[in-house]
Amino acid sequence: xxxxxxxxxxxxxxxxxxxxxxxxxxxxxxxxxxxxxxxxxxxxxxxxxxxxxxxxxxxxxxxxxxxxxxxxxxxxxxxxxxxxxxxxxxxxxxxxxxxxxxxxxxxxxxxxxxxxxxxxxxxxxxxxxxxxxxxxxxxxxxxxxxxxxxxxxxxxxxxxxxxxxxxxxxxxxxxxxxxxxxxxxxxxxxxxxxxxxxxxxxxxxxxxxxxxxxxxxxxxxxxxxxxxxxxxxxxxxxxxxxxxxxxxxxxxxxxxxxxxxxxxxxxxxxxxxxxxxxxxxxxxxxxxxxxxxxxxxxxxxxxxxxxxxxxxxxxxxxxxxxxxxxxxxxxxxxxxxxxxxxxxxxxxxxxxxxxxxxxxxxxxxxxxxxxxxxxxxxxxxxxxxxxxxxxxxxxxxxxxxxxxxxxxxxxxxxxxxxxxxxxxxxxxxxxxxxxxxxxxxxxxxxxxxxxxxxxxxxxxxxxxxxxxxxxxxxxxxxxxxxxxxxxxxxxxxxxxxxxxxxxxxxxxxxxxxxxxxxxxxxxxxxxxxxxxxxxxxxxxxxxxxxxxxxxxxxxxxxxxxxxxxxxxxxxxxxxxxxxxxxxxxxxxxxxxxxxxxxxxxxxxxxxxxxxxxxxxx
Numbered sequence: 001x002x003x004x005x006x007x008x009x010x011x012x013x014x015x016x017x018x019x020x021x022x023x024x025x026x027x028x029x030x031x032x033x034x035x036x037x038x039x040x041x042x043x044x045x046x047x048x049x050x051x052x053x054x055x056x057x058x059x060x061x062x063x064x065x066x067x068x069x070x071x072x073x074x075x076x077x078x079x080x081x082x083x084x085x086x087x088x089x090x091x092x093x094x095x096x097x098x099x100x101x102x103x104x105x106x107x108x109x110x111x112x113x114x115x116x117x118x119x120x121x122x123x124x125x126x127x128x129x130x131x132x133x134x135x136x137x138x139x140x141x142x143x144x145x146x147x148x149x150x151x152x153x154x155x156x157x158x159x160x161x162x163x164x165x166x167x168x169x170x171x172x173x174x175x176x177x178x179x180x181x182x183x184x185x186x187x188x189x190x191x192x193x194x195x196x197x198x199x200x201x202x203x204x205x206x207x208x209x210x211x212x213x214x215x216x217x218x219x220x221x222x223x224x225x226x227x228x229x230x231x232x233x234x235x236x237x238x239x240x241x242x243x244x245x246x247x248x249x250x251x252x253x254x255x256x257x258x259x260x261x262x263x264x265x266x267x268x269x270x271x272x273x274x275x276x277x278x279x280x281x282x283x284x285x286x287x288x289x290x291x292x293x294x295x296x297x298x299x300x301x302x303x304x305x306x307x308x309x310x311x312x313x314x315x316x317x318x319x320x321x322x323x324x325x326x327x328x329x330x331x332x333x334x335x336x337x338x339x340x341x342x343x344x345x346x347x348x349x350x351x352x353x354x355x356x357x358x359x360x361x362x363x364x365x366x367x368x369x370x371x372x373x374x375x376x377x378x379x380x381x382x383x384x385x386x387x388x389x390x391x392x393x394x395x396x397x398x399x400x401x402x403x404x405x406x407x408x409x410x411x412x413x414x415x416x417x418x419x420x421x422x423x424x425x426x427x428x429x430x431x432x433x434x435x436x437x438x439x440x441x442x443x444x445x446x447x448x449x450x451x452x453x454x455x456x457x458x459x460x461x462x463x464x465x466x467x468x469x470x471x472x473x474x475x476x477x478x479x480x481x482x483x484x485x486x487x488x489x490x491x492x493x494x495x496x497x498x499x500x501x502x503x504x505x506x507x508x509x510x511x512x513x514x515x516x517x518x519x520x521x522x523x524x525x526x527x528x529x530x531x532x533x534x535x536x537x538x539x540x541x542x543x544x545x546x547x548x549x550x551x552x553x554x555x556x557x558x559x560x561x562x563x564x565x566x567x568x569x570x571x572x573x574x575x576x577x578x579x580x581x582x583x584x585x586x587x588x589x590x591x592x593x594x595x596x597x598x599x600x601x602x603x604x605x606x607x608x609x610x611x612x613x614x615x616x617x
Contacts, residue, residue: 018088025095032099040105043096046089047111050118053086057121057140061128079125083139086118087146094150100157107160112151116167116177119147123180136183141224144180148231155238165239169248178252184232185272226284229276233287240294250300268304270295274311277318282383285318289386296393305390306397312404315394318387319412320380381421388416388428395435405439410446414454417461423496430461430499437506446507447515451522455507459523462500466529498540501530505547513554520557524548525564531585532569541573542581545588552591561592567601574610586611 024031035042060079093115096102106112126141136144154160168178239245253269273295276288292311296302305311391409394400413436416429436442446454504523508516530536530544548566551557566588573585590611592598602608 013088015084015088018092022088022092022095025092026098029099032096032102035096036099036102036105040109043093043102043105043111044109046093046096047106047109047114049089050086050093050111051114053082053089054114054118054121056082057118057125061121061125080139083122083125083143087139087143090115090118090143090146090150094146094153097150097153103154103157103160106154107163112154112160112163113167115147115150116164119144119151120175120177120180122147123183124175127183141228145184145224145228145231148181148184148228148235152231152235152238155235161238162242164235165242165245168239169244172248172252178248181232181236182252182269182272184228185236185276226279226281229279230284230287233273233276233284233291237287237291237294240291240297243297246295246298246301249295250298253301253304268301268308270301270305270311271308274305274308274314277311277314282380286383286386289315289318289383289390293386293390293393296390296396302394303397303399305394306400306403309399309403312391312394312400313407315387315391316404316407316409316412318383319391319409320384320415321408321412381425384416384419384425385422385428388425388432392428392432392435395432401436401439401442404436405442409436410442410454414457417457417500426461427495427499430458430496430503433458434499434503434506437503438510440510443507443510447511447518451518455504455519456522458500458503458507459519459526462497462504462523462530463526465497465500466526466533494535494537494540497530498537498543501527501540501543501547505543505550508547508550513556516551516554517557520551520554520560524551524557524561527551528561528564528566528569531566531573538577538579538581541577542579542584545570545573545581545584549584549588549591552588552594555594558592558595558598562595562598566592567598567605567607571602571605571607571610574607586613 025035057079060082064079093106093111097106106115122140123136123144126136126138126144151164155164168181172178236245236249240249249269253267253272270292273288273291277285279285279288292305292315296305391404395404410433413429413433417426417433419425419429437446446458450456451459504519504527508519508523511519527544527547531541531548533540536544548561548570551561570585570589570592574582574589577585589602589607593602593608593611602611
């Protein structure tokens with residue numbers, strides 16, 4: 001009993017206390033507001049627990065390296081105790097960071113750097129005590145994975161992501177935080193199958209965030225490795241949107257001491273990530289593809305990925321191979337693609353996904369999907385979106401195009417042009433196809449059999465997208481229009497339309513007279529409509545005009561083009577468009593002027609003056 005005036009000292013929170021706190025924070029926005037009240041005192045307390053644990057783990061590691069065996073054992077016990085005490089605060093902080101204001105508050109207080117230091121310290125402890133060549137496991141490895149999950153959650157917001165990226169990039173040593181995250185990617189390879197088959201759709205289920213500590217400790221090494229890799233992939237995938245992260249990963253891969261499997265150097269970071277495409281798990285493969293796609297924003301990293309023939313083939317094999325309907329399309333009917341940072345979803349399965357949007361399962365479209373077609377579902381949508389982004393980006397490089405041309409990439413991409421799921425899927429498929437079409441062998445295959453090799457299907461695809469956009473697509477976000485909404489439209493209908501027209505322009509430019517005659521029959525009307533459409537972007541108009549100009553090189557095709565009355569929309573493009581679209585429209589007019597009736601139309605509308613202005617004699 002306490003004497004008069006005595007006050008009991010506050011009890012040390014137990015793991016059960018932290019689990020209750022985590023559950024409250026997960027389920028209640030009011031609780032998440034409360035924990036940042038008073039200048040963020042609640043968040044600061046949790047951050048302080050991580051800071052003290054990091055100091056204890058670091059001190060124990062230092063003592064163990066200079067102590068006899070008995071003292072080393074005591075230091076290990078001290079480290080494990082610190083890890084155990086910190087697990088609750090880590091999971092509670094992650095739940096608190098479901099709210100964006102809490103992420104911002106944690107970033108402003110230096111809490112993200114504290115979490116990064118904790119992750120690095122716990123991973124060092126896990127790998128230092130793990131068996132040679134095995135998968136790091138135990139409480140320290142679980143703590144490092146939990147810290148990566150927390151950082152992944154926070155990296156969904158711009159300001160916190162920039163702080164995390166800067167902190168990771170600040171230390172490319174073999175014992176730093178970046179080495180820890182890359183180590184989380186390399187360790188699962190020990191237990192993964194390396195077959196080249198497409199991944200299974202099922203994923204291992206992890207204990208929920210509200211599970212007891214003992215339940216978390218029962219994870220198998222293989223499952224733990226997969227979950228750890230998932231968090232690391234998501235964290236790096238988000239941070240790879242930042243130039244600092246890409247530069248650091250490039251430098252890390254070039255260093256002799258890169259933290260690869262077995263403690264040796266790694267040739268390239270893309271080379272470390274690529275084996276996860278063959279993990280046999282669709283969510284891991286999707287996250288690996290998303291990371292690779294974002295790494296392609298760096299020319300050196302993109303070239304490294306392009307040089308890996310097996311990785312390019314793995315990306316292709318991850319695309320659906322099933323044909324749609326009875327043909328290449330349903331019966332009815334260097335820019336870079338980044339997979340944007342997303343919030344971590346709940347901790348079930350492998351944690352939050354790194355897909356470009358939250359996707360619900362799609363049912364078969366009875367009216368628009370065509371005979372025999374099926375919409376992609378669930379994880380397969382995420383996987384396909386991420387793989388298409390990576391392929392579109394890496395196909396900028398010729399070695400990647402050569403590698404992809406040796407696979408069945410064209411058939412798989414053509415199949416996706418008829419996908420009835422998210423509009424971004426056919427848009428990205430068309431973009432990848434437009435880059436592959438630059439390969440002579442691919443162009444020949446598409447033009448084969450009178451266009452039935454795929455060129456006719458592309459023309460039909462473009463025709464289905466003409467005039468599907470609003471009358472005026474804003475070039476920049478206007479008042480009341482969110483930038484994300486504009487980006488979604490551009491990657492959807494406009495992106496598909498643009499990429500399809502670009503593919504047709506590439507095919508027409510590389511064709512002989514016979515192939516151009518065939519393409520004129522199936523695509524000329526669509527190209528003229530694309531120039532005339534009010535909702536077309538400058539790039540759509542420019543590529544369509546360029547394709548019409550190339551068709552105009554063939555004197556035999558001029559009468560057919562004249563029937564489509566292309567002069568009026570081309571002249572309008574000369575007056576209203578800018579840059580390449582304006583110039584290409586003028587070039588098309590100059591080519592069509594060799595046909596007397598179209599020349600007369602040009603003279604009636606002062607078109608010759610425009611031609612002389614933009615086209616050199």
